[in-house]
Amino acid sequence: MSEKLFIFDTTLRDGEQVPGCQLNTIEKIEVARALEELGVDILEAGFPISSPGDFNSVREISKAVSNPTICALTRAVQKDIDVAADALALAKHKRIHTGIGVSHSHIYDKLKSTPEEIIERAVAAVKHAKKYVEDVEFYAEDAGRADNEYLARVIEAVIKAGATVVNIPDTTGYCLPQEYGRKIKYLMENVGNIHKAIISTHCHNDLGMATANTLEAVINGARQAEVTINGIGERAGNTSLEEVVMALRCHKHLNVDTSINSKLLTSTSRMVASMMNMPVQANKAIVGRNAFAHSSGIHQDGVLKSRESYEIINPVDVGLDESVIALTARSGRAALNHRLELLGFKLEQKELDEVYAKFLELADKKKDVRDDDLLYLVGAATGEKVGKRIKLKYLQILTGTLIPTATVIVKIGDSERTATCTGNGPVDAAVKAIKTLINETVQITEFLIQAMNKGSDDVGRVHVQVKCGSMLVHGFSANTDVVKAAVEAFVDGLNLLNVTEKTE
Ligand SMILES: CC(=O)SCCNC(=O)CCNC(=O)[C@H](O)C(C)(C)COP(=O)(O)OP(=O)(O)OC[C@H]1O[C@@H](n2cnc3c(N)ncnc32)[C@H](O)[C@@H]1OP(=O)(O)O
Ligand SMILES: CC(C)C(=O)C(=O)O
Ligand SMILES: [Mg+2]
Numbered sequence: 177m178s179e180k181l182f183i184f185d186t187t188l189r190d191g192e193q194v195p196g197c198q199l200n201t202i203e204k205i206e207v208a209r210a211l212e213e214l215g216v217d218i219l220e221a222g223f224p225i226s227s228p229g230d231f232n233s234v235r236e237i238s239k240a241v242s243n244p245t246i247c248a249l250t251r252a253v254q255k256d257i258d259v260a261a262d263a264l265a266l267a268k269h270k271r272i273h274t275g276i277g278v279s280h281s282h283i284y285d286k287l288k289s290t291p292e293e294i295i296e297r298a299v300a301a302v303k304h305a306k307k308y309v310e311d312v313e314f315y316a317e318d319a320g321r322a323d324n325e326y327l328a329r330v331i332e333a334v335i336k337a338g339a340t341v342v343n344i345p346d347t348t349g350y351c352l353p354q355e356y357g358r359k360i361k362y363l364m365e366n367v368g369n370i371h372k373a374i375i376s377t378h379c380h381n382d383l384g385m386a387t388a389n390t391l392e393a394v395i396n397g398a399r400q401a402e403v404t405i406n407g408i409g410e411r412a413g414n415t416s417l418e419e420v421v422m423a424l425r426c427h428k429h430l431n432v433d434t435s436i437n438s439k440l441l442t443s444t445s446r447m448v449a450s451m452m453n454m455p456v457q458a459n460k461a462i463v464g465r466n467a468f469a470h471s472s473g474i475h476q477d478g479v480l481k482s483r484e485s486y487e488i489i490n491p492v493d494v495g496l497d498e499s500v501i502a503l504t505a506r507s508g509r510a511a512l513n514h515r516l517e518l519l520g521f522k523l524e525q526k527e528l529d530e531v532y533a534k535f536l537e538l539a540d541k542k543k544d545v546r547d548d549d550l551l552y553l554v555g556a557a558t559g560e561k562v563g564k565r566i567k568l569k570y571l572q573i574l575t576g577t578l579i580p581t582a583t584v585i586v587k588i589g590d591s592e593r594t595a596t597c598t599g600n601g602p603v604d605a606a607v608k609a610i611k612t613l614i615n616e617t618v619q620i621t622e623f624l625i626q627a628m629n630k631g632s633d634d635v636g637r638v639h640v641q642v643k644c645g646s647m648l649v650h651g652f653s654a655n656t657d658v659v660k661a662a663v664e665a666f667v668d669g670l671n672l673l674n675v676t677e678k679t680e
Contacts, residue, residue, distance in 0.1 A: 178433040181424065182400040183417065184376060185216040187448060188237070189223060189249055190414050191404040197452040201233045207451060208237045210444050211405075212244055215435045216417075218271060218400070219244040224263035225256040231263050238267035245269040245311065252276040252301035261308035272305040275315030275343065278330050279322040291326055295333050302337040313341035315378065320346030324359055328366045335369045341400060342373045346389055349382025349412060356385075357392030364397040376400035379415045381407060386415040387461075391423055394432055405448040406456050406463060418445060418462040418494070426488055442495035462494055469500035473508025476501050480514050503550075505539035512550075519547060521554055548628045552635055552654035555664075565589055566675070568610075568667045573602045573659055582606035586613055586667070588677040603662045610666065614675045618644045620666065625658055638662045642669030649673055 188204055188211075191197060199207065204221070211219055221237040222230040238246045246267040250256035252274055264270040276298050277287055283294050298314065305312045314334040319327055331342050344363065346356055356379070364370055377393040377400070379386040390401050407416030421436045445463035449456050458465040468491040470476045478485030479499060491499050501511050509532050516523060516531070523531065534553050539545050569592060570585035582605035583596040595612045599605030607620065622641035627634045636658035640651045651669025655661035 178428075178431050179399065181394055181398075181420075181432050181434050182217040182374065182376075183215070183421070183434050183436055184218040184220065184247070184400050184402045185211050185244075185404065185417060186220040186378075186402050186414065187211065187404040187408065187417075188233070189220040190378075190402075190410060191408040191448075191452070192222070193410050194408055194413075194452070194454065197408060197454055199233075199451060201229065201236050203451055204233045205236055205240045207448060208241045210440075210447055212241045213437070214440045214444050215437045216244050217435065218247050220247040220249060220273065220402075222263075223249045225250065225253075225259045231259065234260075234263035235266065238264055238270070242268045245271050247271040247273050247313065250274045250301075250305075252297045254301075254304050257301065257305050257308070261305075264309070269311070270309050271311040271313055271341075272309050273313040273315060273343070274301045274305050275313075275317055276301070277317040278327055279318035279320075281321065282318045295330055298330055299333050299337040302334045302339050306338040310340070312339050313343055313376065314339040315343035315345055317345055318347040319344040319359070320348060320351045320356065320379075324362045324366075327359070328363055331363055331373075332367045332369060335367070335373045340373055341376050342370075343376040343378050343400075343402065344393070344398075345378035345402075346380060346386075347378075349380035349386065351379075351385065351389055352383075353385060353388040353392040356389040357396045360393045360396040360398050374399050376402055377415070378402035380410065381412040381414065384412070386413070387419040387423065390415045390420055394420075394424075395430065399432075406445050406454065406460065408448070408452065408454055416461070417441075422462050422489055422494065425493070438493050439495045462489070466500075468496055468498075469502050470511075471502040471504045472506040473511060476511035476514075477508055480510055503535070503539065503545040504543060505536060507535075507539070507545075515547070515550060516554065519550060519554075523554075546628070548637060548654065549635065551652070552628075552637075555653060564668075564671045566667055566670050568664055570594075571606060571660060571663055573606065575602045580605045582609050582663075584609045584613075584663070586610055588613065591677060593677065602659045606659070606663045607666055610663070610670070613678055614670065615678050616644050616673070616675045618642055618670065618673065618675065621648070623662070625662065628654065636661050638665040640665045640669055642666065642673060644673045644675065647673060 221234040224231040224234045234248050248260035248264050250260045260272050375398040377390045377398045379389040401420050403417035404414045407413040418441045421434050470479050475486045531553050567587045569587050572583040574581040579598050580602045581598050585594050593613045595609040597605050597609035599608050621643045624639045626637045628637050635654050637654040638661040649669050649672035651665040653661045653664035
């Protein structure tokens with residue numbers, strides 16, 4: 177049975193400190209409910225003394241959310257603690273998170289104080305918070321850069337004063353993983369009363385080490401991790417919740433796990449990104465758009481043979497339907513064939529080779545080849561081979577300031593027939609010409625031309641609905657020449673109707 181790592185989510189406090197990420201109370205409640213559903217153990221809802229709005233948010237979240245412990249942040253200042261206690265009054269489970277800086281820079285430069293005075297203020301703050309709540313967490317701000325011996329004295333004193341959780345923040349994201357791990361180990365071994373409290377991590381990502389530092393702390397005995405969704409937070413952000421949760425799920429040998437419902441990670445990430453106007457980078461671990469997308473041929477072939485070749489996490493476990501096989505100029509035949517099979521095409525090896533050659537030409541120009549493009553490619557490369565009885569062999573159009581005129585050569589079965597007609601436009605002229613070559617009376621009842629992407633060099637996609645008596649079929653084609661695409665779509669419909677050649 178694994179040991180539990182408590183997940184302390186600070187998306188609504190440290191995350192919300194990010195410029196542009198501020199939320200109003202209603203939005204905060206929505207995020208808080210999503211975090212509750214996700215299964216966070218402690219939810220830091222805000223810093224109540226900072227503004228009436230933040231006070232109100234903590235108060236409303238305390239009412240709206242009941243499973244997680246609701247936590248409010250304060251300085252080691254009595255008034256801050258009084259206001260936090262007031263904001264938390266209605267919470268079912270509540271915690272006050274108080275603390276003060278403990279590094280040389282914070283003690284002397286920021287707080288203009290001395291190490292001994294800081295210990296006194298820390299102890300006084302914890303004792304004051306204890307008057308309101310049983311659950312008091314103490315943060316030793318900038319512990320990452322603090323002297324370990326002094327840090328151990330502070331921690332011992334605040335636990336003695338009643339702190340139930342001791343937070344060892346790497347406030348400036350300075351530590352290397354081994355260094356931070358050693359700090360936690362040092363506290364485990366040198367703080368006499370450490371067994372009376374839980375050690376918490378609070379890492380920042382200034383050097384991109386936040387997740388590594390958090391895990392190293394867990395390996396060395398920390399049992400609470402302070403994290404945010406998508407890793408948002410001051411400056412380069414905080415440790416991201418999803419990374420810690422999934423790293424522990426992947427490394428079961430660490431024997432530490434969380435209560436997070438990982439299947440909600442993707443939806444929660446998207447919700448926070450959209451509400452906070454903070455898009456997630458495409459290559460972000462676990463929740464980035466490309467986290468489960470494979471775009472090079474060797475990887476795609478491997479994943480199609482066995483997902484584990486290039487995936488350490490099943491995308492289903494984080495709430496996605498499946499991995500993505502993105503078709504690019506680096507894709508191989510395996511990926512192309514896989515996508516074509518999903519679209520309903522079963523190609524012979526020779527046909528696949530032909531489509532693949534055309535695919536590469538297009539992919540070099542387009543970067544990202546979509547399903548519509550594939551339909552076009554398959555039509556272009558295999559049109560001769562899919563056994564269509566009626567084929568457009570030749571199309572000549574005269575259009576402009578003269579009467580639109582079309583000449584077609586159509587192969588129907590074994591014979592090739594030619595016809596010329598005028599019309600009110602080039603498509604009309606060509607369709608009329610083809611109609612003269614068939615026995616049945618057919619009618620186009622719907623006609624739709626769409627650009628696939630953008631630009632005048634784009635591929636035009638045409639759908640036509642063709643009626644013959646009571647039979648209604650849909651023809652399709654796509655081409656950079658939209659007139660050709662329209663006529664081919666009509667011919668596609670004629671094939672489905674199985675029309676016959678008019679005898680002369
Ligand atoms: C590492 C972190 O993320 S800490 C959390 C950061 N969050 C916030 O700052 C929340 C928003 N902050 C605020 O709304 C305001 O800064 C307030 C309400 C907290 C304080 O506002 P003001 O009274 O105007 O003070 P101001 O912000 O200018 O300066 C902070 C003061 O708090 C002191 N202080 C900073 N941290 C602490 C602490 N943990 N304990 C005690 N005092 C502290 C500073 O030394 C400074 O005091 P000084 O003016 O005597 O030098
Ligand atoms: C308030 C504390 C926990 C903090 O955010 C930090 O030190 O980064
Ligand atoms: Mg922080």
